[in-house]
Amino acid sequence: MIKLSHINKRYPNGHEALKDVSFHIEPGEMVFLAGHSGAGKSTLFKLITRIEKPTSGQIFIDKKNVSRLSEAKVPFLRREIGVIFQDHKLLMDRTVFDNVALPLIVIGMPHDEIKKRVRAALGKVGLSGKESQKPITLSGGEQQRVGIARAVINRPSILLADEPTGNLDEALSDEIIDIFADFNQVGVTVLIATHDLRQVERLAKRTLHLEQGQLIGDYQHNSQENNAGNIQPGTSQEQQDG
């Protein structure tokens, strides 16, 4: 589903954000992307959504070569990927409804259908009845959920979340991560960037570890085995998924 092979990213200012990163995430997997801030997690997301282009290497999303995608096709790639941003990227002067509906308005869905879907999505993240509020009046956790509702409204096959529990307390963090686990249960491929190792251990999912732009670990956590470090051959880059 998401395949990176020998990705390098150097920014115009000379900063090397990613160095020879390769991994492969299968459809329906839920994977954590761990590492300190500045390790290259955000850059990785920007490459997957074609906000940035890699300096070298190839990225495949659902068998499409993202780095070779023409500008005109980029919006269609983004429609397949739901992204939850660390800073939410909500429009503060619009209502919750308008924010969540945006991905559907973009594809020209009729208003009645949009209404139904927005209600359903807000229900799923526990924000029923807040349609007409402005995001600015909501708490940080609630804003994060509005972002999640917007990311899933178009039923994407991939969910990317950048530090979704960033500044939330433990209980709220658990709730948010559980929402992602629910989507993963119904077949959505989920990739969550986090430095919250508690969540990584709690869910015991596959974890990619980035350190200073390099992939230094690709672990499969087992519920019995809490000490990370058990590197599994897992999914190699050479494996073709079609």
Place this chain on the structure above:
Amino acid sequence: MGNYFIRHTQVFLATLGDMARSPAATINTVLIIAITLLLPSLLYVLIKSSQGLSDSWQGRPQLSIFLQKDASDAEAQLIFQEIQLHPAIELAEFVTPKQALEEFRLLSETASFDEELEFLGGNPLPASIVLMPNKQSANSENLTELKDQLSKIDGIDTIRLDLDWTERFNAIIGTVSRIGLLLSILLGLGLVLIVGNTIKLLIHNRRDEIEVTKLVGGTNIFVRRPFLYYGTLLGLLGALFSLAFLLLAAGLVDEPLSKLASLYQRQSLVYQLEAAEVAAIIVAGGALGWLAARWSVAQHLWRIKPR
């Protein structure tokens, strides 16, 4: 196809909503556009009115032939018939001394007209023939030749050719039309710059929205659509306002002008715009607005990329 229509309706309504949310700024821009469009429209009406005036002389110079005072009626009729047969003449009208006097009496409005006439010792006016040449002959060269030919006829006193004045008038209208065209182009350009700048500000104000829309899969065409609508609507509203101003201006000058018109024995001097011309002004406003938005979007929208 249905989706396409829905999308456009949504954008149209949203754009109207955006305009209504900042009424002062919208009205300001619309008025600037209206005034910009008003100047060439006013000039157009002015030129058209002047042309209407010149058309009342059928746009062609006239020749006035004054017969010798002592010519008898029979002689005058003979001359009239001879002139009528000339191939360069389309229309000839014979004016008897009596008719000329009546016309003079109507125009002079002097109460003591008859007394003055008596003082002169009877009707001093000669019989005359008013000629209108046909189209081919209505240029200065042919007319001068015609005048020479006619002056050889016995019994003709003088021939007056109103050539200079007609030519000068046509030349003035021609010059004013050219200036008007130039002015229209310059003001059209100004309008594009005004609307373009408004759209530029709008794009900057909506930076976040554009960024997020692109992040959730909005195409460039989708992102730019509201701005194109905005520009077009501003242009259309500006055109409607300028038409209103035009009506107002026409109303203001109508009264003094109709006094002038009565002197020329015409109903009105102010040119009434036809439906097609009204439509042309509205379309011009909308098209210039759209063009300005296109231009502004091409310059500024692509630079906004999600980070």
